[in-house]
Amino acid sequence: MNTGRPLLYLDVDGPLNPYAAKPERRPEGYTTHRMKPEGWLAQHPGLPPSRVRPLRVWLNPSHGQSLLKLTDRYDMVWATTWRNEANTFIAPVLGLPPLPFVDWPTTLTPGPNGTFWKTRHLVNHAGGRPFVWLDDELDDNDREFVAGHHEGPALLHWVDPRVGLRERDFEAVADFARTL
Numbered sequence: 001m002n003t004g005r006p007l008l009y010l011d012v013d014g015p016l017n018p019y020a021a022k023p024e025r026r027p028e029g030y031t032t033h034r035m036k037p038e039g040w041l042a043q044h045p046g047l048p049p050s051r052v053r054p055l056r057v058w059l060n061p062s063h064g065q066s067l068l069k070l071t072d073r074y075d076m077v078w079a080t081t082w083r084n085e086a087n088t089f090i091a092p093v094l095g096l097p098p099l100p101f102v103d104w105p106t107t108l109t110p111g112p113n114g115t116f117w118k119t120r121h122l123v124n125h126a127g128g129r130p131f132v133w134l135d136d137e138l139d140d141n142d143r144e145f146v147a148g149h150h151e152g153p154a155l156l157h158w159v160d161p162r163v164g165l166r167e168r169d170f171e172a173v174a175d176f177a178r179t180l
């Protein structure tokens with residue numbers, strides 16, 4: 001088993017951007033941002049970027065402080081369809097330094113046995129290192145897959161996309177590091 005520092009895989013939409021909250025009810029502590037990342041522009045083929053309506057993103061600057069505290073124990077990695085653009089658009093708002101990111105294949109195909117498309121790629125990326133994964137789209141199929149295909153300990157922690165990351169989520173991440 002690889003004994004490297006644990007990894008913290010961080011999704012953007014859901015944990016950091018609670019996109020599933022009611023549009024007129026921005027959760028407390030969040031600020032509104034309008035962004036045109038490449039991934040968003042790509043969803044509007046045929047329109048020049050200036051004509052594309054920006055994506056509305058809610059972000060909570062306090063998340064940056066909570067995540068930075070965890071970097072004592074974890075190596076943080078973006079695990080999001082924003083890929084490297086999380087460093088351009090998300091990290092500065094949260095006060096995070098540029099982070100490494102998982103470079104998914106360009107075509108996103110569902111995983112085996114009902115697993116989320118990210119799961120097998122994260123197992124590959126982790127290469128046996130312990131990891132926590134914060135995401136709003138993982139479930140028990142993914143936990144089962146990781147248990148069967150990943151050598152080290154792992155915590156797959158679901159975050160509610162209606163509210164985003166909360167104190168209890170950061171506590172769960174810190175607690176996991178203590179068990180290693």
Ligand SMILES: [Mg+2]
Nearest residue numbers: 011013014136
């Ligand atoms: Mg998500």
